[in-house]
Amino acid sequence: MNGFEIIDKLERLKKAELSEYAFLVSNINEEIAEYAREKAVAAQKRVYGNKIFARGLIEISNICKNDCLYCGIRRSNKACERYRLTEPEILACCEEGERLGFKTFVLQGGEDGFFSDEVLSKLVKEIKKRHSGCAVTLSLGERSRESYELLKKAGADRYLLRHETADKAHYEKLHPKEMSFKNRIKCLETLKELGYQAGCGFMVGAPYQTPETLAKDLKFIEEFSPDMCGIGPFIPHKDTPFADRSAGTLKMTCFLLSVIRLIKPNILLPATTALGTIHPKGREMGILAGANVVMPNLSPLSVRKKYELYNGKICTGEESAECKICLEKRMEQIGYEIVADRGDIVK
Numbered sequence: 001m002n003g004f005e006i007i008d009k010l011e012r013l014k015k016a017e018l019s020e021y022a023f024l025v026s027n028i029n030e031e032i033a034e035y036a037r038e039k040a041v042a043a044q045k046r047v048y049g050n051k052i053f054a055r056g057l058i059e060i061s062n063i064c065k066n067d068c069l070y071c072g073i074r075r076s077n078k079a080c081e082r083y084r085l086t087e088p089e090i091l092a093c094c095e096e097g098e099r100l101g102f103k104t105f106v107l108q109g110g111e112d113g114f115f116s117d118e119v120l121s122k123l124v125k126e127i128k129k130r131h132s133g134c135a136v137t138l139s140l141g142e143r144s145r146e147s148y149e150l151l152k153k154a155g156a157d158r159y160l161l162r163h164e165t166a167d168k169a170h171y172e173k174l175h176p177k178e179m180s181f182k183n184r185i186k187c188l189e190t191l192k193e194l195g196y197q198a199g200c201g202f203m204v205g206a207p208y209q210t211p212e213t214l215a216k217d218l219k220f221i222e223e224f225s226p227d228m229c230g231i232g233p234f235i236p237h238k239d240t241p242f243a244d245r246s247a248g249t250l251k252m253t254c255f256l257l258s259v260i261r262l263i264k265p266n267i268l269l270p271a272t273t274a275l276g277t278i279h280p281k282g283r284e285m286g287i288l289a290g291a292n293v294v295m296p297n298l299s300p301l302s303v304r305k306k307y308e309l310y311n312g313k314i315c316t317g318e319e320s321a322e323c324k325i326c327l328e329k330r331m332e333q334i335g336y337e338i339v340a341d342r343g344d345i346v347k
């Protein structure tokens with residue numbers, strides 16, 4: 001089968017062989033990317049029309065016990081100025097978010113021990129009490145089953161935990177010994193079992209990534225069938241062991257967004273900040289490749305720069321309201337509309 005035939009097959013069957021996925025990513029060219037893009041956009045429009053969902057992102061802490069080799073907030077990075085938002089600060093971000101029309105808040109952060117089950121449950125309950133129509137998404141890394149269960153009971157609706165790579169050997173090249181691929185995947189399965197809307201994802205162009213590891217990522221998405229999938233380019237951070245690596249490309253990220261949309265037409269797929277960082281029109285191009293979610297930053301201005309996973313991150317100097325207006329305009333310019341909606345997956 002050639003690339004066009006594999007795209008046709010994906011559109012029809014929503015699955016492909018590992019070797020076909022690997023073939024696609026090794027043989028990407030302008031024509032195939034455009035062919036996949038058109039089909040992906042058509043699939044997205046059939047499910048979501050021209051609506052784009054917005055999630056208000058609150059970066060609650062950059063303190064992390066982990067040491068992922070690619071990440072700017074890894075514990076070994078002594079140059080990182082650490083911060084942790086207080087409960088009143090987080091609640092104030094949600095307040096501002098609701099005022100701006102957001103119906104989903106994403107609480108993201110490093111694996112910071114301060115956020116125990118007790119502290120987080122209390123926080124999630126308070127957010128849900130104050131903003132009853134809103135969805136709460138957590139993106140706080142690996143926790144125990146009991147913890148995920150408690151947080152679900154407290155009212156959390158969704159959980160984002162990128163699988164990072166579906167290849168064990170690759171996972172081990174990106175993470176220190178104490179982190180395990182098996183546990184990462186187990187966490188994702190647990191989240192799904194507990195009834196969360198679960199999201200996985202990976203970095204495009206991560207060090208040591210190959211067409212074979214990418215093929216496994218696509219297979220994993222096909223089989224795990226997540227509700228959400230966060231993919232964005234890897235971007236080096238100067239104070240990490242991968243400082244000298246090159247960033248993932250716009251072309252490959254957009255192509256993979258299209259392929260993922262074809263595998264799962266109803267998936268919630270963000271055009272990430274990282275994509276907007278590698279190209280001034282990256283987020284627009286992500287939407288035009290099949291993404292349907294944007295995540296404007298609601299974090300207080302004082303901490304934006306400190307949550308630096310990679311260098312050059314955009315939106316660190318803009319107020320929440322500015323980011324919202326900016327994204328609305330950007331979406332409007334390409335014929336889409338941001339809706340004030342919880343933005344649940346259409347099943």
Ligand code: SAM
Nearest residue numbers: 070071109110139140141162233234235309310
């Ligand atoms: N601690 C939580 C976790 O591990 O899921 C959430 C925060 S973590 C910083 C969020 C995501 O940022 C990671 O899953 C990773 O894919 C992404 N990330 C980290 N370093 C990055 C880099 N240098 N370039 C692009 N994305 C990066």
Ligand code: FES
Nearest residue numbers: 315318323326327
């Ligand atoms: Fe933040 Fe454009 S989205 S300034």
